[in-house]
Amino acid sequence: MKIAEIFKSLQGEGKNQGKPCLFIRFAGCNLHCRWCDTPDAQMGGIEMALDSVLEQVWRVHPPYVCITGGEPLLQADQLEPLLASLNKQGTMIDIETNGTIDFTQFQKYALICMDVKCPSSGETSDLTLLNKIRKEDSVKFVVKDETDCRYAQEIINEHQIAGEIFFSPVYGTDYKPIIKFILINNLPVRFQLQLHKIVGVK
Numbered sequence: 001m002k003i004a005e006i007f008k009s010l011q012g013e014g015k016n017q018g019k020p021c022l023f024i025r026f027a028g029c030n031l032h033c034r035w036c037d038t039p040d041a042q043m044g045g046i047e048m049a050l051d052s053v054l055e056q057v058w059r060v061h062p063p064y065v066c067i068t069g070g071e072p073l074l075q076a077d078q079l080e081p082l083l084a085s086l087n088k089q090g091t092m093i094d095i096e097t098n099g100t101i102d103f104t105q106f107q108k109y110a111l112i113c114m115d116v117k118c119p120s121s122g123e124t125s126d127l128t129l130l131n132k133i134r135k136e137d138s139v140k141f142v143v144k145d146e147t148d149c150r151y152a153q154e155i156i157n158e159h160q161i162a163g164e165i166f167f168s169p170v171y172g173t174d175y176k177p178i179i180k181f182i183l184i185n186n187l188p189v190r191f192q193l194q195l196h197k198i199v200g201v202k
């Protein structure tokens with residue numbers, strides 16, 4: 001499988017924010033978000049055998065692994081045996097995905113965090129996938145401005161999203177108008193800043 005990096009840090013986002021985590025960042029992405037904060041992961045990465053990846057995982061013995069990218073589901077055939085091995089050892093797993101590829105085959109192994117692309121990204125996600133989100137999964141809108149907030153609001157109103165919904169401002173954005181928008185509109189979301197960037201870890 002093509003891997004951009006494997007590293008231990010604090011989970012900066014989502015339901016497990018603040019937990020120590022081993023990140024396995026898959027290389028390659030099918031999108032080009034304007035504000036992508038992991039541009040290196042759009043590159044080719046390093047080819048790694050399953051055993052090498054697992055060796056790195058077991059060396060750390062993490063209670064929790066986050067599969068991220070890039071877009072990890074582009075390597076579905078390689079991802080499945082990795083998830084099966086982690087699952088067998090009882091490791092808790094999250095998969096962060098950009099909402100363009102069906103993730104249902106992986107829900108038996110992991111919690112899904114589906115990123116819904118907003119207008120400021122210049123990209124779009126497949127909104128039909130929102131119907132496949134379970135209550136234990138989550139959905140994240142990375143928002144930059146009021147246009148993004150309104151777009152997210154429409155989606156929330158039009159879909160029965162079973163999982164928790166996060167609003168996460170693009171890093172460096174003035175987030176006060178975003179908080180105001182949430183409060184004025186009583187949005188059923190959780191506002192969240194990217195903790196890893198605030199505390200200055202990777």
Ligand code: SF4
Nearest residue numbers: 029031033036070098
């Ligand atoms: S989906 Fe993620 S990795 Fe891909 S371009 Fe967008 S922000 Fe970057």
